[in-house]
Amino acid sequence: MQNDGVSTVTAAQEVKKSFAMLFLTIFIPFGMGHFISYLYRTINAVIYNDLATELHLPPESMGLLTGSYFLAFAAAQLPLGVMLDRYGPRAVQGPMLLIAAAGSVIFALSHSEWGLLMGRGLIGLGVAGSLMSAIKACSIWLPIERLPLCTACLLSVGGLGAMASTAPLHMVLNWVSWREAFMLLAVLTVLVSGVIHFSVRGAYTPKDAHFGDMCRAVGRLYRSWTFWRLGLYSVFAHATYMAILALWMGPWLRDVAGLGTTTMANALMYGAVAMVAGSLTFGWLTDYLRQYGVQPIMICGGGIAVFVAFQILMISDTPVSPWLITAGFSFFGTATTMNYAIVAQSVAPELAGRVSTSFNLVVFILAFAVQWLAGVVIGHWQSVDGAFPVVAYQWSLGLLIALQIPGLLLWLSFKPWQRRPVIH
Template sequence: MQNEQTTGAAVRDAQKSFAMLFLTIFIPFGLGHFVSYLFRTVNAVIYDDLAGELHLPAESLGLLTGIYFLTFAAAQLPLGVMLDRYGPRSVQSPMLLIAAAGSVIFSLSHSEAGLLVGRGLIGLGVAGSLMSAIKACSIWLPVERLPLSTACLLSVGGLGAMASTAPLHAMLQWVSWRQMFLLLAVMTVLVSGIIHFSVRGAFTPKNTRFSDMCREVGRLYRSWVFWRLGLYSVFANATYMAILALWMGPWLHDVAGLSSSRMADALMSGTVAMVAGSLSFGWLTDYLRKYGVQPIMICGSGVAIFVLFQLLMLSGLPISPFIITVGFSFFGTAATMNYAIVAQSVEPALAGRVSASFNLVVFLLAFIVQWLVGMVIGRWHTVAGSYPVVAYQWSLAMLIALQAPGLLLWLTFKPWQRKSI
């Protein structure tokens, strides 16, 4: 009887603990990642408004959308150090206020320079959203659960991308894109407040000097293990973010011939697939771990299929654009699972820095990819407001060529063997 009572108390304590973790990690930090993804992908729906009102060519749209990735990347190393020193709550909450200010500036700007400043501040302000969430999970959750918890957080980000498609398109029937960015600023301030007041997990600030912590970041970048685990997926990850952040919308309009409303519906389907993909790859990684299957096997296999869908986009075959959008979005989430793989390779005290160091590489490449695609497409003139199919084929061929070496590197790992790399 005593043993049964003890067991029952342990179960209740575990349930209470899980409920608290859900309330203090997944909800507040998940909302932060929701906002981050919404800002990241919103230009895919409003690009026509920006191009029409401000007469922006493809190169400028690529730069304007990509500046988010550049400032996001620039913040990663100091953010990684601050997350490990001060904890996720103390870093994430004030950073979101910067994003809110950027959203206000973006909404009020009537020049390309003003839009760049606003978009850059947005990227800077949300730069710690996923990293702070991963840091929180590494502090308060068992390390073997990190891939699953990361997948859950990524799926919440997918909901943010989902909100930026058909729901946002419907919202634009009632408000202008400028008013919408003011509303996004208000929402961002509210999320900042939720994180500040609801996260109560214990975190002891580190007294380590910044110079020492920065030197450890330098050691990470000199580590072959870090690069070996990161390089096979970085271009796939950058391509995934750059295409969904902007160019999937124009491709659906110019190549697939969809109207604005149908394009929003297709993007909506893609974001549903993104959420499903994050959860599926996270669950599959967690489940197959019991049978000795390496997470890198699942991640790399998904990336290979992701590249296959890019080949289908390039091919011109009569395939439904909804199928291509769903497949691209679903299997592209496999590349994001490498965040957890890299974070697992170090002790929890380094999780913030290693995740931020990897994120810096990914987002810097996303900026370059975003801009390069715009440069390639911009070499052709528009016909009746649309770029020709060949412009998109050349840009996709360039992206596939950048991702191919990563897949070859992945094969050298022999990931099908059930052993650690």
């Protein structure tokens, strides 16, 4: 009996030690990387007027410029997935952030649209592995059934990055120019790269598999109907969520809701808080209802349905507070990100990096297309003092809503309300 007691105490100590290691190797270093990623992703929504005014950029150019982040991000996904599965998250993420830092410097120093595109593209390339590296680390050190909760916690850290790019950034811009802000971001990115390199000590054995074999496994994923079914029901909603928050939510608040610059930044801050709350809520709800047999896809798809409803409010004449719309869009939009964990759970852990990045490739290509398309549609109307008419946003957002409806119908075909047996 005494030995059993000692064993129990030892096991409890090991659990605490494992949790401490998990916290140090994922939530601090990789969470900081994801924080930086989201800060870069959403910063253009706040500096939109400065960029457009200084460089005389029309909406379609702003959409292309901001969307180049998504395009470069997408281009990195397949080789990134192979590298993550072969070399591990620490060896990949630190060096890539240095590329983002270089892109931030180029963006800060550029005075032409092409220079800005190059800088923004390098930023997207450099932060392309932020979330995927964290998810890969979770798949290594966490039980697979806890992956949705861990992903949600990491996404909430990304929400903090989005939060920092709103009212806090607006305050900083009272003291420095947007160019100086990007130079400061470059320094911060280098520091985070150093934290990941020197603090992550979790053991990872590099895989001996050949790159060709690992790449062929990616090809098999793309030929799998299961992969596409799990991805397609959420992918347009996810792309819309990223594209609107990264750029068009700010102009919508200004042109349609009639908010001033400071109030707009505060509203975006309010939405970023809702994003953090949404990530944590959907993660906790998924983890809690798992014990009752409720499938994660039920919670993910249900949240997406409400997310689409808030987009409908954005184009309707219903008098709804723009603060409520921003919060609801940001809160329920986080449901789209839960599908990362659902897709990752569908394969063995050694494939987690490749399946996550393969799905991410599809999401970010569509995010680029959606962001650019929104700018093209809005640009068909004439601006008055830099502001576009309400009808321009109604057509743009209406088109995006139409692209998301088939995904909801596909989700219903899964019969997500059916529960799985619970094994105790």
